[in-house]
Amino acid sequence: MSEATLGPSTSSLVAGQGAIEQAPVIELRDVVKRYRGGVLALDRLDLVIAKREFVAISGPSGCGKSTLLHLIAALDGPTSGTVLVNGHDLTKMHDLSYFRRRDVGLVFQLHNLLPRISVLANVEIVMYGTHLNNRARHQRAKELLEEVDLGGRGNRLPTQLSGGERQRVAIARALANEPGILLADEPTGNLDAESARRIMELFGRVRSDGVTVVMVTHDEALAALADRTDRIEAGRIVSSTRNHSG
Amino acid sequence: MPYLSFALRNLKAKKGRSLGLAAAVAFAVMTVVTLAVTSSGLEESAAAIISIGKADFTIAQKGVSELLSSTIDTGERARIEATPGIQSAVGVLVETEKINAQNPVFIEIGISPNQLKQFGVTIVKGHVYSPTASHQCMLGWRAASNLGLHVGSSFRANGTVNTVTGIYSTGNSFGDDAAMFPLPAIQGYNRVPGIVTLVFVKVKPGYQVSKVEQSINHNMPELTTIRTASQFGRADRNLVYLRAAVTGSTILAVIIGAVIVGNTMLLSVFERTRELGLLRAVGWTRRRIVGLILIEAIALGLIGACIGIGLSFAVSTGLEHLPALTGILHTNFTPMAFWRALYTALGMTLIGSLYPALRAALLIPLRALSYE
Numbered sequence: 001m002s003e004a005t006l007g008p009s010t011s012s013l014v015a016g017q018g019a020i021e022q023a024p025v026i027e028l029r030d031v032v033k034r035y036r037g038g039v040l041a042l043d044r045l046d047l048v049i050a051k052r053e054f055v056a057i058s059g060p061s062g063c064g065k066s067t068l069l070h071l072i073a074a075l076d077g078p079t080s081g082t083v084l085v086n087g088h089d090l091t092k093m094h095d096l097s098y099f100r101r102r103d104v105g106l107v108f109q110l111h112n113l114l115p116r117i118s119v120l121a122n123v124e125i126v127m128y129g130t131h132l133n134n135r136a137r138h139q140r141a142k143e144l145l146e147e148v149d150l151g152g153r154g155n156r157l158p159t160q161l162s163g164g165e166r167q168r169v170a171i172a173r174a175l176a177n178e179p180g181i182l183l184a185d186e187p188t189g190n191l192d193a194e195s196a197r198r199i200m201e202l203f204g205r206v207r208s209d210g211v212t213v214v215m216v217t218h219d220e221a222l223a224a225l226a227d228r229t230d231r232i233e234a235g236r237i238v239s240s241t242r243n244h245s246g
Numbered sequence: 247m248p249y250l251s252f253a254l255r256n257l258k259a260k261k262g263r264s265l266g267l268a269a270a271v272a273f274a275v276m277t278v279v280t281l282a283v284t285s286s287g288l289e290e291s292a293a294a295i296i297s298i299g300k301a302d303f304t305i306a307q308k309g310v311s312e313l314l315s316s317t318i319d320t321g322e323r324a325r326i327e328a329t330p331g332i333q334s335a336v337g338v339l340v341e342t343e344k345i346n347a348q349n350p351v352f353i354e355i356g357i358s359p360n361q362l363k364q365f366g367v368t369i370v371k372g373h374v375y376s377p378t379a380s381h382q383c384m385l386g387w388r389a390a391s392n393l394g395l396h397v398g399s400s401f402r403a404n405g406t407v408n409t410v411t412g413i414y415s416t417g418n419s420f421g422d423d424a425a426m427f428p429l430p431a432i433q434g435y436n437r438v439p440g441i442v443t444l445v446f447v448k449v450k451p452g453y454q455v456s457k458v459e460q461s462i463n464h465n466m467p468e469l470t471t472i473r474t475a476s477q478f479g480r481a482d483r484n485l486v487y488l489r490a491a492v493t494g495s496t497i498l499a500v501i502i503g504a505v506i507v508g509n510t511m512l513l514s515v516f517e518r519t520r521e522l523g524l525l526r527a528v529g530w531t532r533r534r535i536v537g538l539i540l541i542e543a544i545a546l547g548l549i550g551a552c553i554g555i556g557l558s559f560a561v562s563t564g565l566e567h568l569p570a571l572t573g574i575l576h577t578n579f580t581p582m583a584f585w586r587a588l589y590t591a592l593g594m595t596l597i598g599s600l601y602p603a604l605r606a607a608l609l610i611p612l613r614a615l616s617y618e
Binding site: 177 | 524529531
């Protein structure tokens with residue numbers, strides 16, 4: 001997918017909306033991730049992402065992009081090195097559930113919505129265990145769906161939505177607990193150009209609301225829409241390109 | 247969507263499986279509750295026999311296989327009567343006999359006419375039999391009504407024809423559904439001269455019943471005192487074995503039910519691996535995941551308990567009306583039966599779902615998300 005297919009206005013949707021703060025919100029130091037069987041996914045990787053930054057992680061398949069995202073989301077741990085997110089050293093945290101719920105929002109390539117409950121309920125379920133009661137959770141889920149332009153579809157099942165709409169529900173779900181960081185793993189990988197454009201537009205709006213966005217993509221054109229593109233090859237960051245001034 | 251609704255939605259989504267599992271729990275509950283109410287009915291019948299005499303306590307032979315096998319001889323009766331604090335000690339011989347198909351265990355009580363008042367008997371029609379008569383009897387008003395007999399009728403029992411001299415009332419349904427005979431006559435019919443089955447004791451005013459009981463239990467270790475249904479096991483070993491069988495079958499039902507529930511819930515967890523992985527990935531705690539599975543199990547247990555109680559009621563009523571069991575099997579639905587249903591059902595579902603719940607909670611989110 002090239003930038004041209006997304007339309008000429010796409011870059012303006014995500015670029016230059018609000019200054020990047022310099023305080024690092026994500027910091028990986030000398031991180032090594034080796035899977036069972038000896039496969040080296042990340043090789044002494046260092047990465048710093050500032051607050052409100054929109055960073056695209058790009059690279060070929062199998063280079064370690066998703067592994068990197070999983071480490072930041074506390075879905076996996078490094079073999080060695082340090083992963084600091086919002087000042088928490090994830091390698092030393094015992095209960096990662098609270099961190100996953102409050103600090104990061106996750107968007108998967110295949111959206112991972114629960115098929116047998118409504119779209120609204122899909123957004124609500126991540127808010128269980130927060131201070132919100134049933135009514136407040138319901139209200140917030142409705143507001144979030146409105147924010148992603150799906151206000152009238154809350155009662156539908158995910159199977160009754162298009163791929164792009166499902167992905168927008170997944171973004172609403174990821175933002176439900178007001179995380180400071182939104183992590184997206186190939187969020188447009190299965191979408192057509194128009195749907196991908198709307199997702200990128202949404203990320204731009206999220207970022208301008210003060211959320212740090214980290215998006216993994218193998219699509220260079222999409223990556224160029226972020227503030228910065230870090231390219232990974234063979235488990236190491238080989239280049240870091242600032243796409244436009246913040 | 248409230249958390250509870252979310253937790254219960256899987257039961258609705260998999261209706262067939264949920265119903266199957268609830269049915270398995272219900273059958274186990276039905277078995278346990280039916281046994282319990284039958285056993286309770288037997289205990290109630292036994293307790294009713296000792297309550298006929300309206301005594302402070304009853305004395306029986308210790309450790310007999312069943313209460314009516316108890317034998318107390320004249321020497322022991324004399325020692326009971328000599329115990330300080332005893333106001334009256336009424337010795338009765340209790341036997342059962344099949345009168346007809348509707349009365350397979352008809353109760354016959356041998357008692358001296360001069361002790362009827364102490365035994366709480368009131369003559370409502372006719373008169374008392376003579377102390378040494380060999381072919382006379384009295385009928386409780388229920389028995390007379392059920393058998394269609396009245397004063398002057400002939401009543402065939404103990405292999406002889408007896409003239410009904412009177413109709414009595416004890417205020418106790420078991421006592422009123424029985425017949426009374428002169429004690430020597432019924433001892434003779436059963437070839438147990440001088441023997442009684444039970445002694446019904448009243449304590450003199452000013453004496454503590456428990457102290458008098460202690461004294462008898464201490465001085466006559468071959469006998470035992472019974473005041474409540476729960477003390478029945480001291481005399482009636484069959485009831486003890488029956489209680490043990492009920493407890494054993496409850497434990498067995500819980501174990502078998504737990505295995506069935508565990509298998510099904512484990513299958514359900516396998517099927518929902520991706521979903522559970524996602525929930526962990528978006529920040530659900532392990533405790534919340536365990537809660538999700540246990541709520542489902544508790545709901546199944548409650549449904550199973552309700553169906554099981556209904557089935558048990560239907561089955562035990564049906565058993566009571568079987569020709570072979572009419573008049574023998576009495577069921578007694580007490581609040582305890584409902585508690586038993588509840589803890590059996592909840593026990594098997596909670597124990598059974600514990601391992602699946604822990605397995606679900608310990609899923610590694612990333613691995614679960616890539617589960618096919």
